[in-house]
Amino acid sequence: MNEFVLKRLKDLMWILFLAALVVGGSRFVYGLGATTNMMDALPWGWWKVFNMIAGAALATSGFVIAAVIYIFDLRQFRSVARLSVLVGFLGYGASLIALAFDVGLPHRGWHPFFMWNPHSFLFEVFWCVSLYWGVTALELLPILSERFPFPKLTHVLHEIMMPFVVLGVTLSTMHHSSLGALFLASPTRLHPLWHSMWIPPEFFISAMGAGLATMVLLILIISWLFNKEFERVVLTRLAAGSAIFLSLYLVIKVVDLTVHNKWNYVFGADKSWESQVFLVEIALQAILPILIFSIPVLRRSKPCLFIGSLAAFLGLVMHRLDVGIVGYFRTAERVYIPNAGEFILSFGLLAGAGLLFFFLIEKFPVLSGIGFGCPEEDGHDSHQQPKVSIWTLQEALALLKGPGTERVLVIALLVIPLANIGLKGQGTSAFQPILSPVYASIQSGDTMRENLRIDANRNGDYVDFGHKKHQEVFQEKYRLGEKETCVKCHHLTLPKDNNTVCRSCHxxxxxxxxMFHADRHEERFKDDDQRASFASFDLDRRKQNFEACMMCHEETMIGLAAYAPKGFDQMAPGFTQAMHGNCMTCHRLEEKDPTDPFSTGNCLGCHRPQPKPAIAAELQPKEPFLVPTKPIRGPVIIPAEKVDPIL
Amino acid sequence: MSKSAEDELPVLDAQGKSKRKSKTKAILTDATKCIGCERCVQGCVEQNDLPQDFPAHFKSNDGLSGARYTSIVEVPGKDPGTSRFVRRQCMHCADPTCVAACLVGALTKSADGPVTYDADKCIGCRYCMLACPFSIPRYEYEKALPYIRKCKMDETCRVAGGAPACTSSCPTGATVFGLREDLITEARRRIDERPELYVDHIWGEHEFGGTSVIYISDSSLGDVLKIPTDKEFAKRAVASLTHESIPHLVHNWVMVTPFQFAGGLAILGTIAFAKRRQRVMAETASGKDEEDES
Incomplete structure (x- = not known):
């Protein structure tokens, strides 16, 4: 049973990891905007807050247990020493790799080593984390040196380990408090429930408590997966230690809320949905684990221990997400929900670390105190090495030849839909405009485009344009002999177009x-015989070349003649000028009373403030991005569901 | 047009430059004079040769983006049914949080006012965006290798007259450029002259340690500029931010760091050494029994 679960777990991890590579690659091709839901208002997303900030806290066990064993000389925890250091190393490694995808210019990752700003907490975090990662790698060296016969190196490493452990523990205490101090910078943006001048110690202490609980959780899972019994006393002591730190955290948090007079945000007048989130978070992060871990009866039962440590784990993740993301929602007036691609990359990198973790505990003497992976200590289990591994090339080849082929194929095939989910709807093209600047409100039943709304900057303050009214006026004028009617506004209509959108030029x-795009003409007539009749579209677009255009466009392009005196080397004015010009040209001539509130001399005559949609509109999912099939003219306008753009 | 704006500020152009203590440049925006024509935006776009702007899910509603360093935001006016226009731009704080936050020192505060950005140093971590209390720096999310973008107010955006393109293109003199001291005096003068019109408050004079972009208006601009009132500061338990900067507020925590490092090494090292010595002595005393146990 357990071997089956382990096998499927590894398959799942491979699928996630390979899909993460695809999604991660797409981030470097298409950019963060196309692949993530991060935004200007909430710049720190899932990768930074979950993978880096929460990940670092959950990997705390590495330094706490190293401190307990090597510095305070409590030898009974020795059986989990290497496991905890390995968790620290892999946890930090996965976090740093996730950071490489999140940071805009990861090839400059070395900059902070040489360009200093000691006032920055992030600078301190960077230095401490990178140094600490190096120290954990060094602490893991004995595992390698014991596996391969270097007795001398092993001896030397054991001798010199102490100073590095001291350095590593010091660096850890520093960067865990600094990770919290990062959020000291947002006293007015972060919600008062989570912002406090006491964040640094809160982060440090909660990280230690949750790190120990994570260790308990991990040991429980490993012992179940590998059918191993761990020393119960180690587990209960770890849980007790976790309870001490978590109680300390709870006390600090309560005192913090009292001293800074913030209880009204939890129960009082300023209660909001954040209060509920906060209460759930505190219950998960502190109250439930403390209850379970501090009652000896519960502490000794495995299911209770599992529930308690899982609650502490989830509570810590929730706390970090609240501080880093959720607490900013109110002031940012936006809501950030990571998309599938962000989740896949995030969990895929963790899955990669997990695979490396299983590899190391299966092949190296990581858990030497307990037994497996260490032949001299468990005689009867050493030949029962899991047969499911595909770690080396030979094993992979053997699997391909043997009955494991279908497994590899299934993994490879399942990666495709997962990666596709990660890329779905995005990551496959650069950004396109979302909404047409001129549209008819379908919501109000205007399918005939009787009234148009002009809102190019999409702030919701549209200008109402009576399309039908103008049509009627011009019909009347046409009967009276005026020839130019629709052309007055629709002054250019491209071939095979009913009415060209303003936006294609403006x-x-x-x-x-x-307004003239030579490359698009080139593209259009790539395989056309006609192309021979004009040498190149890269014409000098002046008046005298206008005849060349008229060769094709004379009949199809209504209103083109208006451009004859100008030529095509001109630039089309911006949308604002174009729209103002369109209206003003006629209305200024007809205007009788400039003091009339609806005259063209009065901005509010057209730009009437519209009732703004509430924040609720912001909570709606963003419009899907459309991939242009063949860009022939202008940017492709994507019709949103509610509006009918004029194409 | 810009001349008429400067004519209103006799203290600015005329004599007395030698007497001045601070050479900090600043921009004063008077919301009562702004008609929302966005000429400042246009001037900024032309001067800085900014690329095309397009709406996207990662852009905010205030109009600022990786392609727009300044924008006009419409807010409800004093009377119902009316509206006021407020220009958003980098506030160029006296003691900027972004400068303290940037881990590579890509953002710096120059002596004459502007907060400048060195794109060659930036690693794109977006901590400045998180740290800025006004949420000003914007990111080029659409690019594979993005940079931070924000208002510069330095030499590169100043046109012939010495003023930035945004202020020199304002047709109504609603936004003017000058020495900060002069502009504060001028703002105070306008408020005192027409106390029935203006709110008796200069946004940016003291909050967050003072900014180089200051605002006066006839209705509260706190919401749009993200400058809380004194009461709101006190409610959030950071009352001192009404006159001091965020870097100053958190300075004590920065100072803790070196002591934390030295103290941690010293204390932990001593404990480790003492415990080790104790164990070695115990081991030599009781033979090698313990080694087998462990």
């Missing part, structure tokens, strides 16, 4: 943009 709010 593609920016303020900046004039070029």
């Amino acid at each position: 593609s920016d709010m303020q900046v004039p943009m070029p």
Whole structure:
């Protein structure tokens, strides 16, 4: 049973890890905007807060147990010494690799070593974490040196280990408090329930408590997976230690809330949904584990221990997410929910670390005190090495030849849908505009485009344009003999287009943009015989070349003649100027009374403030991005469901 | 147009530059004069040669983005049904949190006011975005290798007259550039002259240790500028931020670090050494029994 679970667990880890590589690769091709839900208002997302900040806290066991064993000389914990250091090493490694995907310019990761800003808490975190990671690697060296016969090196390493343990523990105490101190910088943005001047010690102490609980959880899982019994006394002592730290954390938190007069945010007048989150968090993180870990009867029962340590684990993750992400929601007026790709990369990297973890505990004397992986100590178990491993090339080849082939194939095939989920709807193209700047409100039943809304900067303050009203006026004028009617606004209609969107030329709010795109013509006539008749579209786009355009466009391009005196070397003005020009050209001439509140001389005549949708609109999922099949003209406009863009 | 704006500030152009103590430059924005034409945005775009802006899920509603260093935000005015326009830009704090936060020192505060950004140092960690109390720095999420983008206010965006492109393109003089001391005096003068119109408060004068971009208005700008009132500061248990900066507030924790390192090494080292010595002595006394047990 357990071997079956272990096998499937490893399969799942491989699938996650390989999918994470695909998703991670897409981040470097398409950028953070395309692959994640991070935003300007909430710049720190899942990778940083979950993988780095919560991950570092959960890997605390490495330094706590090292301190207990090597510094305070409590030898009864020796059986879990290497396990805890290994958890520290792999946990920090996975966090740092996740950070490499999260940081914008990871190839500059060496900058903080040479460009100093000692005032920055992040600088301190960076130095301590990278140094501490090096120290854990060094602490793990004896495992390698014992596996391969280097008795001398083993002896030397054991002798010199002490100073490095002291250094590692000191660095840990520093960076755990500094990870909390990062959030001292947001006294006005972070919710008062989570911001406090006491964050550094709170982070440090809760990390130690949760780190020990994570260790308990891990030992329980390993002993179940590998059918091993651990010394019960080690588990109960770890749990007791965790309870001490968690109680200390709870006391600090309660005193903090009392001293800083913040109970009103939990129960009082300023109660909000954050209060509920906070109460759940405190219950999971501190109250439940303390109850279980401090009552001896409960502490000795395995299921209770499992529940308690799991609660402490989840509670700590929740606390870090609350401080790093959720606490900012209110002031940012936005909600951040990581997308599938972020989850897959995050858990995939952890799965990779987990695979390495299983490899090391199966092949190296990590758990020498308990037995397995260490032939001289457990005679009857040493030949029962798990047969499910595909660690080396020979094993992989043997699996391919033998009955394991289908397993490898299944893993490879299952990666594809998972990676696809991670990339779905995004990560496959650069950004495209979401909404047309001119649209008709379908919501109010306007399918005939009787009233158009012009809102290019999408702030919700649209200008109402009576399309039907203008049509009627121009119909009347047409009967009276005026020839230019629709053309007045729809002054350019590209071939095979009913009415070309304003945005294809006036593609920016303020900046004039070029309106003739030689490359798009090239693309369009790539395989056309006609192309021979004009040497290249990279014409000098001046008046005299206008004839070349007219060769094709004379009949199809309504309103083109208006451009004859100008040529195409001009830039199309920004959207604001174009729209103002469109209205003003006629209305200024017709205006009789400039003091009329609805005259064109009065901004509020057209720009009437519209009722703003509440924050609820922000909570809605973002519009899907559309992949342009063949960009022929202008940026592709993506129709949102509610509006009918004019194409 | 910009000339008329500067004419309103006799203290600015005229004599007396030698008497001045501080050479800190600043921008004063008067929300009552802004008509929301976005000429400042246009001027900034042209001067800095900014790329095309487009809406995306990662951009905020305030109009600032990786391609826009300044923007106009419409807020409800004093009377119902009216509205005021507020220009958003980097506040160029006197003691900026972003400068203290940046781990590689890519952001620096220059002596004459602007907070400048060195793209060659940046590693793209976005801590400045998290640390900025005004949520100003923006990120080029659309790029595979993104940089931080924000208002510069340095020499590169100053046009012929010496003022930045944004203030020199303002048609109504709602936003003006000058020495900070002069602008504070001018803002105070305007408030005193028409106390019935203005709110008696200069946003950015003292909050967060003072900023180089200051605002006056006839309705509260606290919400849009993200500057809490004194009461709100006190409620969040950080009352001192009404006059001091965030780096100053957390300075004690920064100072703790070296002591933490030295103290940690000393204490832990002593304990480790003592315990080890104790164990070695115990082992030599009782033979090698313990080694087998462990």
